[in-house]
Amino acid sequence: MKIGINSIIGVTTVATVMSCSSAKKEYASFELYPVRTGSLMEMEYTPEATKFTLWSPTAEEVRLMLYDEGEGGHAYETVKMELGEDGTWATVVNKNLLNKFYTFNVKINDKWQGDTPGINAHAVGVNGKRAAIIDWKATNPEGWENDQRPPLKSPADMIIYEMHHRDFSVDSTSGIKNKGKFLALTEHGTMNSDKLLTGIDHLIELGVTHVHLLPSYDYASVDETKLDENQYNWGYDPLNYNVPDGSYSTDPYQPATRVKEFKQMVQALHKAGIRVILDVVYNHTFNTAESNFERTVPGYFYRQKEDGTLANGSGCGNETASERPMMRKFMIESVLYWMKEYHIDGFRFDLMGVHDIETMNEIRKAVDEVDSTVCVYGEGWAAETPQYPVDSLAMKKNVAYMPGIAVFSDEFRDGLCGSVWEKGKGAFLAGVPGGENSVKFGIVGAIEHPQVRYDSVNYSRQAWAGQPTQMISYVSCHDGLCLVDRLKASMPEATPEQLVRLDKLAQTVVFTSQGIPFIYAGEEVMRDKQGVDNSYKSPDAVNAIDWRRKTMNGDVFMYYKRLIDLRKSHPAFRMGDAEKVRKHLEFLPVEGQNLIAFRLKDHANGDSWEDIIVAFNSRMTPARLAVPAGKYTVVCKDGVIDVRGLGTQTGTEVIIPGQSALIMYR
Structure with missing residues (x-):
C-alpha cells in the first residue's frame, strides 16, 4: 500500500429513498438492496448478438453507449436498457459488435451519473474508460489450454519474490528487450554486460517458487497515452479490477494485446516452474465520485461514517464495504476470474485489515473449491481505523479466525530492523538489544511456543497464527526502506563489508524461520533506492534494479541462492505444522x-x-x-x-x- 496517493474524494450519504424504473422504491439501508443472482457478467458476446447487463437497483433509467474507438469521438448508438429482476438492467444488441467499445450511463434522482465501463469490465480501451468487445480465443497463447500450475506440496515450501514490472526489467543493464512490460518475463537468455543472467533466467537460477507481482490490473495513475514520458507508479490506484494494465503491454490501444501478453507472461513463468501471485487492492478505489462503483450504485460499495461522509480505512479517500453482499460477491468472482482466465496462483490482499473476516473466509473457501494450493495472504492492518467492528475485520490479531490465510509479520521485520517509522533506530541487526523475543516470535512462525516471551514481543503480546504458514517472514518489501537502505539508515557508520554481512544475516533469519519466506526483488544483489522509502512515483533512477549489481555483489547473490537451496533441501526449516515446531x-x-x-x-x-x-x-x-x-x-x-x-x-x-x-x- 503506498503512502501519499492523491484521490478524488466524493461524499455520499446512505440513501433512504430511491426511485426504481417509473415507481419509487425505498431502501432503508444498503443491507436491503437486492442481490443479483448468478454471475456479475456485464457483457456476453456472440457474433449474432451481444447481451449487456448492469446491476443498478436505484437507477431510474440506464443507457448503453456503443463506440467505434476506445477513446475520443461520440457514441454511434445509444440503447435504452430494461429493468429486470434483482435491480438488474439488460438489453440485447442483435448485430456483430466484435472490436466495438461500450459504456453505461445510469440516471438516479434525475441526474445522469456519467459514463462507466461497468464494475466488471474484462477488456478495455486505452486508460480504461470504455469496455471492449474482443475475441477471447485469440487472446490465448499457443498451448494455453495445457498450461498448468507448477506443483506445490505445502505452503511451507513457498519462496516469494515480490517485484514491480518496471523495476525488474526497465534498466539498460537488464539486457531485456521488452523493458517494463509483461513480456519482459517471457524472455530467456537475457544477461547483463558481464554475461550474468537477468530476467526470468535469473529467477530460475535464484530458485524462488513464487513471483508476487505488484498491482497489474488496470490502474488509474499512469496515462497510457503518454508512455514515452516514463511515468512511474506502484499501481495501488484501482480503476478496472479485472483487466491487465495497459502500461505494461506493448500496445495499450489494442484491448486484446494486454490480455494475451499477460497470459504469455504467466505461461512462461509456469514453464519455468514459478507460480504467479497477483497483488489485489479491493480495499479502495483511485477516486470515489467518478469511480465505476459510485457511478453504478452510489454509496453502496463504500463505507460511510455516521455523518454520511466517506470512511477512510485505506488512507486513500475511501474504503470499500466488503461486508455488503454485492461487494463480497464482486471480490469472490474477481479472484476466481483471475484464477480461471489468467491461471493466477495466489493473491496478496493490500490492506486486508479493511475487509471483514467473513468475506476473506468466503474467498478462501471459493479458492479451495478450485485449487487449495493457491495462496491467499495480505497486510493484516489498515491505514486508518475502518468503519466496521474491529473484532470482525481481517486484522493480524484475528488470523486465528481465518485458517488458510497468511499475513505479514511486522513484529519479525521490526525486531530485526527496527521500527519502519523510526528510520535511524535499528534493532537486532544493528546490535541494539531488546528485539530478541520479537525475532524468536518470527522464527517459530507467530505460533504459540513455550520459549517465546510474548510480553517482550513488539506490537503483539500473544501468538496470532494457528499454523506457521499463516506468517509471511520478511525484512523488507516495496513499502518502506529496502533492506540495504534500512541498514544504512540505522547504521550510518557501517562499512560496505559490514552491510554485506548484515544483509546475509538478515535473510538467513528469514529463510530458517518457520513462516513463508518473502524477499523484495533486487535484495539478492543488494539493490538500494537511494534512501527513498515511499518510492511509489519516484523515477526509474530510484526504482530500477541496476543489473551490474549482480556482478558487483556476486558473493551476495550466491549466498541467497544457496540459502534458498538449503531451505528447499531440508524440511526441518519448513515444518508447516505448529505441533511439529513446538516439538x-x-x-x-x-x-x-x-x-x-x-x-x-x-x-x-x-x-x-x-x-x-x-x-x-x-x-x-x-x-x-x-x-x-x-x-x-x-x-x-x-x-x-x-x-x-x-x-x-x-x-x-x-x-x-x-x-x-x-x-x-x-
Whole structure:
C-alpha cells in the first residue's frame, strides 16, 4: 500500500429513498438492496448478438453507449436498457459488435451519473474508460489450454519474490528487450554486460517458487497515452479490477494485446516452474465520485461514517464495504476470474485489515473449491481505523479466525530492523538489544511456543497464527526502506563489508524461520533506492534494479541462492505444522544479548539431519555458544554457505563470528 496517493474524494450519504424504473422504491439501508443472482457478467458476446447487463437497483433509467474507438469521438448508438429482476438492467444488441467499445450511463434522482465501463469490465480501451468487445480465443497463447500450475506440496515450501514490472526489467543493464512490460518475463537468455543472467533466467537460477507481482490490473495513475514520458507508479490506484494494465503491454490501444501478453507472461513463468501471485487492492478505489462503483450504485460499495461522509480505512479517500453482499460477491468472482482466465496462483490482499473476516473466509473457501494450493495472504492492518467492528475485520490479531490465510509479520521485520517509522533506530541487526523475543516470535512462525516471551514481543503480546504458514517472514518489501537502505539508515557508520554481512544475516533469519519466506526483488544483489522509502512515483533512477549489481555483489547473490537451496533441501526449516515446531524447535540458552540460537532436533519433519544448530550473532565481536556434545558438520559460517560442508566442529562449545549466522548439523 503506498503512502501519499492523491484521490478524488466524493461524499455520499446512505440513501433512504430511491426511485426504481417509473415507481419509487425505498431502501432503508444498503443491507436491503437486492442481490443479483448468478454471475456479475456485464457483457456476453456472440457474433449474432451481444447481451449487456448492469446491476443498478436505484437507477431510474440506464443507457448503453456503443463506440467505434476506445477513446475520443461520440457514441454511434445509444440503447435504452430494461429493468429486470434483482435491480438488474439488460438489453440485447442483435448485430456483430466484435472490436466495438461500450459504456453505461445510469440516471438516479434525475441526474445522469456519467459514463462507466461497468464494475466488471474484462477488456478495455486505452486508460480504461470504455469496455471492449474482443475475441477471447485469440487472446490465448499457443498451448494455453495445457498450461498448468507448477506443483506445490505445502505452503511451507513457498519462496516469494515480490517485484514491480518496471523495476525488474526497465534498466539498460537488464539486457531485456521488452523493458517494463509483461513480456519482459517471457524472455530467456537475457544477461547483463558481464554475461550474468537477468530476467526470468535469473529467477530460475535464484530458485524462488513464487513471483508476487505488484498491482497489474488496470490502474488509474499512469496515462497510457503518454508512455514515452516514463511515468512511474506502484499501481495501488484501482480503476478496472479485472483487466491487465495497459502500461505494461506493448500496445495499450489494442484491448486484446494486454490480455494475451499477460497470459504469455504467466505461461512462461509456469514453464519455468514459478507460480504467479497477483497483488489485489479491493480495499479502495483511485477516486470515489467518478469511480465505476459510485457511478453504478452510489454509496453502496463504500463505507460511510455516521455523518454520511466517506470512511477512510485505506488512507486513500475511501474504503470499500466488503461486508455488503454485492461487494463480497464482486471480490469472490474477481479472484476466481483471475484464477480461471489468467491461471493466477495466489493473491496478496493490500490492506486486508479493511475487509471483514467473513468475506476473506468466503474467498478462501471459493479458492479451495478450485485449487487449495493457491495462496491467499495480505497486510493484516489498515491505514486508518475502518468503519466496521474491529473484532470482525481481517486484522493480524484475528488470523486465528481465518485458517488458510497468511499475513505479514511486522513484529519479525521490526525486531530485526527496527521500527519502519523510526528510520535511524535499528534493532537486532544493528546490535541494539531488546528485539530478541520479537525475532524468536518470527522464527517459530507467530505460533504459540513455550520459549517465546510474548510480553517482550513488539506490537503483539500473544501468538496470532494457528499454523506457521499463516506468517509471511520478511525484512523488507516495496513499502518502506529496502533492506540495504534500512541498514544504512540505522547504521550510518557501517562499512560496505559490514552491510554485506548484515544483509546475509538478515535473510538467513528469514529463510530458517518457520513462516513463508518473502524477499523484495533486487535484495539478492543488494539493490538500494537511494534512501527513498515511499518510492511509489519516484523515477526509474530510484526504482530500477541496476543489473551490474549482480556482478558487483556476486558473493551476495550466491549466498541467497544457496540459502534458498538449503531451505528447499531440508524440511526441518519448513515444518508447516505448529505441533511439529513446538516439538522439534528448541531455543538454546545464550549469554548476553544480540545472540539467538535454536536447535532443530530429532530429525525434525523427517529431515536427514538428526540435529541442526542455528545461531545468529549481531554483535561486532565473536560470540560463544554452548551446544549439545557431538560431531557437527558446518554448512553456514562467516557469510559462506555450502551444504556439502565447510568443515567439522566437535565439543560442547562453538564460536560464531560477529555479524553473521552459523548453521551446523550432526
